[in-house]
Amino acid sequence: MTYMPPHDIDAEMIALGSMLLSEHAAPQVASIVTAGDFFRPAHELLFHAIQRVRAEHGHANVPLLHDHLSKDGNDIAGVDLVYLFKLVEAVPTSANGPYFARKIRGLSVRRRVIATCTTVAQKAHLLPDEDPADAIAGLAQKAIDEFEAVRDYESGDNLETMTVDEFLAVPDEDYDWIVPGLLERGDRLMLTGAEGLGKSTLLRQLAITIAAGIHPFKHEHIDPKRVLIVDAENSDTQMRRKLRPLHAQARLQGRPIAENNLWIEPKLGALDLRQDKTVSWLLKRINLIKPDVLVIGPLYKLTPKALQTDDDTAPILAVLDMIRDKGICLLMEAHAGHALGAGGKRDYRPRGSASLMGWPEFGYGVRPADVEVEEGKRLVELTPWRGDRDERDWPDMLQSGGRWPWSIGFPGGVQPGNPYARSA
CATH class of the missing domain: 3.40.50.300 (P-loop containing nucleotide triphosphate hydrolases)
Structure with missing residues (x-):
């Protein structure tokens, strides 16, 4: 049985379609997800393309995006004018764009959690008995941190505004x-x-x-x-x-x-x-x-x-x-x-x-x-x-x-x- 990582293609289509339908939804979606959060490779490239069109024209829609993709070197395999209209038709209402963007983001982080945990398990099996386990502990902590990110995105509790005292109470990070x-x-x-x-x-x-x-x-x-x-x-x-x-x-x-x-x-x-x-x-x-x-x-x-x-x-x-x-x-x-x-x-x-x-x-x-x-x-x-x-x-x-x-x-x-x- 082939294992498929967590993803939702319909949610990806709705989020992208919302960006093409609404000048209000587009920046909201873009503030929640990045191109790397999309599971389907064509959708990752489409997100890049929509952002390019928005940067050039101030907004994006199907005709502008199609013109952009029609230029030499900008084409995306499997994406034509029909597919772009499918993205728009998949949107129940553009106001739901941010909701589906958060879902995409949560699934993306969940995939990273799974990948990290898999790596932790594999390295733990291979770690010699006499070696310190600091590296494994670090990977495990990364998995925990990313699980917290999933929970925050799905609950909407990740947006907190700090007072100046709270802000300054956070210790400075060391130079990396x-x-x-x-x-x-x-x-x-x-x-x-x-x-x-x-x-x-x-x-x-x-x-x-x-x-x-x-x-x-x-x-x-x-x-x-x-x-x-x-x-x-x-x-x-x-x-x-x-x-x-x-x-x-x-x-x-x-x-x-x-x-x-x-x-x-x-x-x-x-x-x-x-x-x-x-x-x-x-x-x-x-x-x-x-x-x-x-x-x-x-x-x-x-x-x-x-x-x-x-x-x-x-x-x-x-x-x-x-x-x-x-x-x-x-x-x-x-x-x-x-x-x-x-x-x-x-x-x-x-x-x-x-x-x-x-x-x-x-x-x-x-x-x-x-x-x-x-x-x-x-x-x-x-x-x-x-x-x-x-x-x-x-x-x-x-x-x-x-x-x-x-x-x-x-x-x-x-x-x-x-x-x-x-x-x-």
Whole structure:
């Protein structure tokens, strides 16, 4: 007998149909469920598509959604105009959309509870007698927490407003560091700068050192993390040439990269995050690899359309934030504009929509330092083009050369006797 995980296809159809029928129900449903809560894969993709249409037009209906799905690359297997009308016809009243959304969410969490409990049981059977059971206890607690989530969603008791005293009485969470003092889980970093200054090299250095368990600038040992690089600008051959010496350097420092800690997806000219098919491809890779860090970009290569307005940018940032909500740290390169700012210096804010300014936690421009350095060396400044959302240890300057392409730099060169420490 084949076991089927808990699900309700009719509820999924009603929730999606409600989003197409009512501008009021659509945001309510979207606030309760995510695409990953749908059991039928086509419904997960449809939810993505409806959100894209809403972002573009302010609302979604059958004609707009059908037009969207008819565009090259947006089609969903088994979904045609007839199926879209079936979704609408399945809705008794759009006011019930949130009710069915909560049901979908509850079933989704229940499936995760079952999967977690199954994993706990399997690992408990395999655990040697002499091994500590901390990991198993942690998995069991996760199952209990997710069961509580099911109960809360089904009872509607999960929405509680706190007084200021209750809010402040909750202890602060410890930092969940990717790189201690530098990058936390869920952080978003965007690097800009003129062409040829080494932005891409710096991001590759971050990726390699984090995967190897090396602090990117201090070169101390840290806990290695899993990294996925999605490069939309370089070919396979170019990526190999650029990564091979960095990969070898990690080994020379006694920190060889574990095979499953660094994953590469060269996608030269093949990314368009406005297309549901591309989003589905990317989310499948992320769900399979489960990276702690995603290095993706450059930004202008994530869609063939220039990101000039907030409407252009919104669907791209929505996808990236969906990934970030999984606890993934996002690192990205973007091109700076050519305008001059205060003092006649180049403005290093990202080129395009002003919404890009507010997106990352950390935004830095790589610019040549106004000091002379020895021949064959480069000294650049990391110039913030937005205020950091938290206090971190990003260096003010970087100097080329040394064991890694970039090391902490100082006016006049690297500080003698202590090449990775900041000057007093």
